[in-house]
Amino acid sequence: MTALLRVEGLTAGYGGVPVLHDVDLAVPEGTICAVLGANGAGKTTLLRTLSGMVRPDRGRILLDGSDLRGLPVEQLIRRGLAHVPEGRGVIDELTVEENLWLGGLFRADRRALRGPLREAYELFPALYARRRHAGHQLSGGERQMLALARALVAKPRLMLLDEPSLGLAPLVVAQIMALLRRLRDDGGLTVLLVEQNVRSALSVADSAVVMAQGRVVAADSAGALVGDDALRHAYLGF
Amino acid sequence: MDRFVFLTVYGLSRGAIYAAFALALVLIFRATRVVNFAQGVLAVVSAYLAYSVSGATGSYWLGFGAALVSGLVLGAVVERVVMRRVEHAPPLNAVIVALGLVLLTQGILGMIYGNQYRAFPAPFSTVAMTVHGVPLMTRYDLFVFGTVLVLMLALAVLFTRTATGLRMRAAAFAPQVSRLLGVNVGRMLTLGWALAALVGAVAGMLIIPTGLGLHPTAMDLVFVSSFTAAVVGGLDSPIGAVVGGLVVGLVLSYVGGYLNSASTPLAVLALLVVVLLARPGGLFSASTARRV
Structure with a gap:
């Protein structure tokens, strides 16, 4: 399977202070990839960099092979990239x-x-x-x-979802996760899902990366990460 | 009683113009959180262009059309060339740049046209028509009401019924999110300034014939009155700007009619102070509803 989204050596930050260090990531088409990690691990900055709101210092962002770096934010949706920001962005x-x-x-x-x-x-x-x-x-x-x-x-071809479960009742979270699963299975949607709610995220994700202090410290299938006790204790707190 | 009716109609007619001018201020404030202090002088530039075109062609309406077009162009140019440079700076920078633009433009207009008042003709009679022997309103008042009404309806349709209007509102309310949804926020900003300057130009064309005539500072007092109207309405509410404009028009008309016309500038400032003390957010402020 080819990756719809491929991120290579991405380094980005605010005002010259890097938040992301050398991030690598690949999300195959039609899959859900969860981005996990504690507060301040750089998850939201990763999404903001992918959608052009933060300019990367180094690295490449390839959507279906073409580099998105340097495109104005308003052009990215035309390339098939939809970003649902944290706090939902409803006007x-x-x-x-x-x-x-x-x-x-x-x-x-x-x-x-x-x-x-x-x-x-x-x-x-x-x-x-x-x-x-x-x-x-x-x-x-x-x-x-x-x-x-x-x-x-x-x-969109790729949806970036930032903390969709934030502040929602468990039942609503379950509905949203079920919906994501359906959109992937029936519609072939590709999702990069940033979540604090690790259990919910891993329940729908095919693969996941774990971030800590702006670096990817683990990348594996969702099933393998659930089974990795040491990793779970160290970075995910359960 | 006759006098009251006349002053009311007169106040509403002036108020309609203040409403239009206040609406232009609100358009820009809503999108940029900046009060466009240069709006009066932009309207004056459009009026001078209209004056020149009318003088050259002999047609008031060609001049009126020139004012509309020049409003659109001036607004867009000022946003692109000047205001965009202070867009991400604190609001005070934009205010100072706008004030600088006022001084510069008034100086240039004075150099080109001279600093004397020039007669600016009204396209319709400014003699009051009488109904049953009571002076009621002038044909020019009717022209004012009609023009402002058409302008407001056109803006309402644009903002609530068209895709461009939806994009402009979205860009004003939530620029970041709008960009994620593919809205070219910069272009919407330019369009907003162009529209605002167009509305300002119309307001200038309507009010200058009722005053002393055309002068580089002809819109200064109008600006103060309209700014008060916009503040009464809450600065970011279009409906508030319209109501505020009518209120200011009525207050000024009654003060000028029953006291004396020299106290009207004082009355505007008094109204501004009262509103700021009693309801600093204005009567129609949307900001309280927004913070949920």
Whole structure:
């Protein structure tokens, strides 16, 4: 299997202070790769670098073979890379429907987006009931659903998900993980999933990397990592 | 009572112009958190261009069209060439740059056109029409109401019904997220400034004939009144700007009509102080609803 996303020797940081050191990563098409690690390990910075919000100092970011480095942030979605940021990135002042529309506007006009929007509502019926509500009126779970739905309207090849379980009830987290599994199995979606919730993440992931202090300290299949007691104790705390 | 009715209509007519000008301030503030202090002088530049075009062609409406076009172009150029350089600096930098632009532009206008008031014709009669012997409103007031109404409806349609409007709102509310969704935030900013300057130019074209005439500083007092209107409305609420504009227009009309016209600048400042003391967020501030 070829890797849809390949990261080689990525070093990046803020204001000349590197946060990521020499990160290597490969995510095969149609798989979910979890990025695990403690607070401050560099997980969010990794995603921000992949989506162009942080400029890398060194290294390559290859999406299906072409280098993404140096592209403006707004171009990356056109290359098939959707980033759902931590805190979900729902635009509070816009309605649910406007948020969804915005998700697909870069590739189609409003009329052509009716179909994709209908699909999103079928996937998340709760959003349909709330479609005229403003973003700030939604519950935490609904916000996460909206962020996911909006990313799906973009029909991305690779989805970067930052802490989708943050602050959500276990039942909602389970629903979201089940949905990711379904999108991978039925739709061939590729996901890079940053999670603090290690158990949930490993329950859906095919592979995982463990980060500590800006470096990848372990990379393996999800099953192998669950079985590696020493690693779990050292970096994942369970 | 007759006088009250007349002053009310007069106040609403001026207020409609303040509302339009305040709306232009809100457009930029919402997107950049910067009050565009140069907006008055940009409108004056458009008015001078209109003056020149009208003078050369003999047609008021060609001049009016020139003002609209020049508003769009000026707004875009000022954003691209000047304001973009202070975009990521503290807001005070943008304010100082804008004030510098005001001084520079007023100086240049004075060099080109001279620092005297020039008569700026109104396209319609400014003599009040009487209804049952009571002076009510002028044809020019009707023109003002109609123009501002069309302008506001066009902006409402743009922002709520079109893809570009949706992108502009998204870029203003959440620039980072918008970029992730493929919105070219820089382009939206330029477009926002162009639109704001267009609206400002229309407001200038409407109000300059009602004052002393065309002068490099012709919009200074209008700016203060409209800024007050925008603050009354909360600075980031379009509806607030419209209501604020009408309120300021009415207050100034009553003060000018019942006290004397020399106290109107004081009245604006008094209103500004009262609003800032009582409701610093303005009457329609969205920021309280946003912080959930």
